[in-house]
Amino acid sequence: MTIDTESFRFRSLVKRLAANGEVEIVHEPTSLSKIAGCLEGNPCGAWFRNVGPDCQELAGNIMGSRRRLAMSIGVEENQLLREISKRLSTPIEPVEIGSADAPVQQVVKLENAADLTELPVHLQHGDDGAPYISATLDFSTDPKNNRTNVGMRRLMLRGRKQAGIDLNAPSDLRVIYGGAQCEGNRMPVAFAVGFHPADAIAALAMTPAVDELSLMGAARDAPVPVVKCITNNLRVPADAEYIIEGFLNADGWVEAEGPFGEYVGYYGRLKQNPVFHLTAITQRTDALFQTATIGGRNMAKTDTAQLCALRTEQAIWSALESAVREPVAIYCPPATGGMYNVRISLNQRMPGEARNAIAAAFGSTADTKHVFVVDSDIDVFNDEQMEWAFATRFQSERDLVVGDNFRAVPLDPSLQGETTGSKAGFDLTRPFGQANNQEWKIPDPPDFQQTQLCSVEEALNEGPKYFRELMNATRSDDGREIVRELGNFYDNGRLTRMGDGRYILD
Secondary structure, rough: OOOOOOOOOHHHHHHHHHHHOOEEEEEOOEEEEHHHHHOOOOEEEEEEEOOOOOOOEEOOOOOHHHHOOOOHOOOOHHHHHHHHHHHOOOOOOEOOHHHHHHHOOOOOEEEOOOHHHHHHOOOOOOOOOEEEEOOOEEEEEEEEOOOEEOOOEEEEEEOOEEEEEEOOOHHHHHHHHHHHHHHOOOOOEEEEEEOOOOHHHHHOOOOOOOOHHHHHHHHHHOOOOEEEEOOOOOEEEEEOOOOEEEEOOOOOOOOOOOOOOOOOOHHHOOEEEEEEEEEEEEEEEOOOOOEEOOOOOOOOOOOOHHHHHHHHHHHHHHHOOOOOOOEEEOOHHHOOOOOOOOEEOOOOOOOOOOHHHHHHHOOOOOOOEEEEEEOOOOOOOHHHHHEEEEEEOOOOHHHHHEEEEEEOOOOHHHHOOOOOEEEEEOOOOOOOOOOOOOOOOOOOOOOOOOOOOOHHHHHHHHOOOOOOHHHHHHHHOOHHHHHHHHHHHHHHOOEEOOOOEEEOOO
């Protein structure tokens, strides 16, 4: 059986996105010091064909828009969440292949030949502690169940063969490493650089425990070809551009790592973290290095914010499915870091379902802080409609839901050192059961439809009419002649108005 190692290749995706105008191609020589400035706030991805003195290739911001994420898995933007949620519910086991058939092991560098500083790694933010390899998927094995764990984190270069790794925040990798450290063991770990967005979506997904290589297969909707590393027994994607192999020793959280411009839009402080020790670098012969945009002044255009937003939506959608009858849409604006503010629309079939939606979002694994719930007539992707709903359907005394002592993400600077945080829910829905009342109807331009021709009096004799209906009945393209006739009825004491504004003859 032939194993496909090209369909989900990073270079193949970048080429396809470039052909669709989503990725800029930069042919002229570009120094590594210029990369961050070229990517900051760029609405497109960028593919640099000639980077640094070694003339390497690098692509960045490839996942920095919802449109590109949707294109990468072959769906429209408005289908992205539902498609990913559907796929992640059905894991697909990986297919293991040999080293000779694994493109990512076409070039193998061991011992002195393996050098992190030969990779095109650039300084991303002005106060960062060092250049970071910012787009990596980490692979490890949980000894309790022998499952592969996949995450997404960065590496700060601290030498040719060492890098800092952030294991401060709660994560499966932190737990696995903590167990190894307690037993005095080194922990093998490998990092993929140059991967398909589906793999990143799977790595960040909040789903029940499974071997996460099969979760990557689910996100791809195809089995992941995997190969064993050269210097350890970890299985990694055989179709990646690079694999960085190594281990974390048992020294623990002993080395300074950071600061770094974080996904929340501020700098993360200098932290004590473990050190990654390099044992091998393997790659394709024409490997395309990947960098991710993180933080900065243009959060909505970064890789991490878009990925985190989709993860947040997927986690809350799962919680909503058992909390309310009819959720319609959910959106996490990436400008908030991709997790802190969430918008939910639903069809309320029973009183109180907006509050159920708020409670479900509060208790989900997304760790969001602010939840805005609207009726289905509001487009949660439209800022203007959301502002209008907030302004006209919300009373703080009645519609604000506040709670405290919730689980919180430590990187949130508003915590100011607290270990738990507060949440707020905003019920921006209309009063239940009143959606069709006139005072809650949204004004639209009149819809003129030709009806059977009759006079104003004949139309009113049939029953109460809105002015538009009188224009339809008389096939009027003006309306002022109808006003004149209505004036005559008023003068004769024959015309009154109903509570909803319709005209009626006495």
